[in-house]
Amino acid sequence: MVVTPHEGELWAENPANTEFPGEILRFSASGPLALAGRENNYTFTAQIPLERELVLAVGLETPLPVAPSEVRRPLEETKQHWEEQAGCFTLRSPDPALNHYLSFWGRYQVIACRLLARSALYQCGGAYGFRDQLQDVCGLLPNGRELAREQIMRCCRHQYREGDAQHWWHPLAQGERGVRTRISDDLLWLPYSLCRWVSVTGDRSLLDEKAPWLVSQPLQKGEEQRYEEAALSDEADIVLEHGIRAIECCLGRGVGEHGLCLMGQGDWNDGMDRLGREGRGESVWLTWFLSLVLAEFSALCGGERQTRYRRLSARLAAKADEAWDGGWYRRAYDDAGQPIGSRESRECRIDSIAQSFSVFAPNPSPERGRQAVQAAIDRLYDREHRTVALLDPPFRAVDAGYISAYPGGVRENGGQYTHAAVWLAMAALQLGETEQGWALLQTLLPEGADPKIYQGEPYVLAGDVSTAEGRRGRAGWTWYTGAAAWFCRAATEELLGLRVRDGRLFVQPRLPQSWRGYQADWRLEGKLLHIRVSRGTAEAVTVNGAPAGQGMALEGLPEECEIVVVVNSH
Numbered sequence: 001m002v003v004t005p006h007e008g009e010l011w012a013e014n015p016a017n018t019e020f021p022g023e024i025l026r027f028s029a030s031g032p033l034a035l036a037g038r039e040n041n042y043t044f045t046a047q048i049p050l051e052r053e054l055v056l057a058v059g060l061e062t063p064l065p066v067a068p069s070e071v072r073r074p075l076e077e078t079k080q081h082w083e084e085q086a087g088c089f090t091l092r093s094p095d096p097a098l099n100h101y102l103s104f105w106g107r108y109q110v111i112a113c114r115l116l117a118r119s120a121l122y123q124c125g126g127a128y129g130f131r132d133q134l135q136d137v138c139g140l141l142p143n144g145r146e147l148a149r150e151q152i153m154r155c156c157r158h159q160y161r162e163g164d165a166q167h168w169w170h171p172l173a174q175g176e177r178g179v180r181t182r183i184s185d186d187l188l189w190l191p192y193s194l195c196r197w198v199s200v201t202g203d204r205s206l207l208d209e210k211a212p213w214l215v216s217q218p219l220q221k222g223e224e225q226r227y228e229e230a231a232l233s234d235e236a237d238i239v240l241e242h243g244i245r246a247i248e249c250c251l252g253r254g255v256g257e258h259g260l261c262l263m264g265q266g267d268w269n270d271g272m273d274r275l276g277r278e279g280r281g282e283s284v285w286l287t288w289f290l291s292l293v294l295a296e297f298s299a300l301c302g303g304e305r306q307t308r309y310r311r312l313s314a315r316l317a318a319k320a321d322e323a324w325d326g327g328w329y330r331r332a333y334d335d336a337g338q339p340i341g342s343r344e345s346r347e348c349r350i351d352s353i354a355q356s357f358s359v360f361a362p363n364p365s366p367e368r369g370r371q372a373v374q375a376a377i378d379r380l381y382d383r384e385h386r387t388v389a390l391l392d393p394p395f396r397a398v399d400a401g402y403i404s405a406y407p408g409g410v411r412e413n414g415g416q417y418t419h420a421a422v423w424l425a426m427a428a429l430q431l432g433e434t435e436q437g438w439a440l441l442q443t444l445l446p447e448g449a450d451p452k453i454y455q456g457e458p459y460v461l462a463g464d465v466s467t468a469e470g471r472r473g474r475a476g477w478t479w480y481t482g483a484a485a486w487f488c489r490a491a492t493e494e495l496l497g498l499r500v501r502d503g504r505l506f507v508q509p510r511l512p513q514s515w516r517g518y519q520a521d522w523r524l525e526g527k528l529l530h531i532r533v534s535r536g537t538a539e540a541v542t543v544n545g546a547p548a549g550q551g552m553a554l555e556g557l558p559e560e561c562e563i564v565v566v567v568n569s570h
Helices: 069-086 096-117 130-140 145-156 186-201 239-252 284-300 303-321 352-360 366-380 418-430 434-444 483-495
Strands: 002-006 009-013 024-029 043-049 053-059 089-092 166-170 177-180 210-215 226-228 231-238 498-501 504-507 517-524 527-536 540-543 546-548 560-568
Touching: 069 096, 089 096, 096 130, 096 145, 096 434, 096 483, 130 145, 130 166, 130 186, 130 483, 145 186, 145 239, 186 239, 186 284, 186 498, 210 239, 231 239, 239 284, 239 303, 284 303, 284 352, 352 366, 352 418, 366 418, 418 434, 418 483, 434 483, 483 498, 498 517, 504 527, 504 560
Parallel strands: 527 560
Antiparallel strands: 002 009, 009 024, 024 043, 043 053, 089 517, 166 177, 177 226, 210 231, 498 504, 517 527, 540 546, 540 560
């Protein structure tokens, strides 16, 4: 990077970047900048001359001594933009940290960092991930319809004709390039997202839109991955077919010795890329996930396919249930057939995500799911140091993949991977374990952490937090994490009980014992909803004082209304 002064500006240029040749980043200020000082009032603009000019304005709240309109106008426009995008929900609950995060910062983290920048201090690639941003937009619904639609269509255009998808890709100025891999879960997040879209919006028209396929030679034997610029096909199919082809591709890979989905070179946990390298390793988590997708996606299909998907869902769930280890579910089997995540394992004796998804999927043994989640909470939740580990003990001697290269207690290797910790909280809440679910969510909020230990921003979630000796509670990657959208979804839907299904609003909270209720103002579908939840002796719902019930049609609500919900104190 070359930085030079130029007529009152700083110009930055990266001559090594051949993808954006000749692009210059220009920084200018309306007054003197003192980077080490805090009392200076200043605003700066950064102009990036790409295909269209992008103006970023950042400033302090106190007035500028010179108030130039050229600076103030984009600053005010920027503030207004983010108020509309991220300030659509305001919460007043007994927990200030939750209020701060859900009332602005959660959505801001998802939209600004995950969807737009796709970059942060520790992750500066700028790429889209097939599974990553699909999960993000699922967490933004119902307010983020256009963002969700756009991302779903974008991912359809990055799906190969065979049904698999690019693990990630760069939207470059001179043609997009991405990586084709043998990671096994990416493609399933597309049908999962379609189910989420239809469930929330009730709108099936998206399923009939058309998108082309990527075309390239499938990975050959011994070829682990390929970074390429794939061509778009002349053929385009409806989005529903894209979802079907993803499922059929996953089913076509077959199952292993235990009847479980093949691990490939990593399922959700990319770091476990050597457990199934030889093609025989199996994933319990992926089997739960595919069972869930089949069960939900079957509702979008008709006839024989619907029947077949439901039958396969039940069969896979039964096989995942057979991975019961006596107190929780195993995580996987390696190529040699050895269990991972077993009480007999010296390393990775328990992994949280196999336990959480046993609750989300149609488990034939629901009581086992309850026991499994409790086992994960008991063994992975460190209340003293405010961490929720992904697995324990860390890998040390077992070569599970690049996860084993991390020190024990760091990132996926036994650290808190916040994404998975939110899933554990969601599972606890869905099981009716409100106190434990809320305790987990509260633990993940950084505002309550000791800043001397945590050392991360107090207003956004960290992707991981260390559990290693001497670093317990230390934030790792911040800002750029899929945990942000999942946390917003878990807290809003599972804790506050605010769900939109098929265009109808349900308010069915799970209040912690210490809460008397909460208030929320929600701009939704052109309405302004003032929601008031409190405890009482008899459950009731009113809209502007008139009796109502659950499942209120949003289109039938007044433009501004007060919704009062009383939940049973017991």
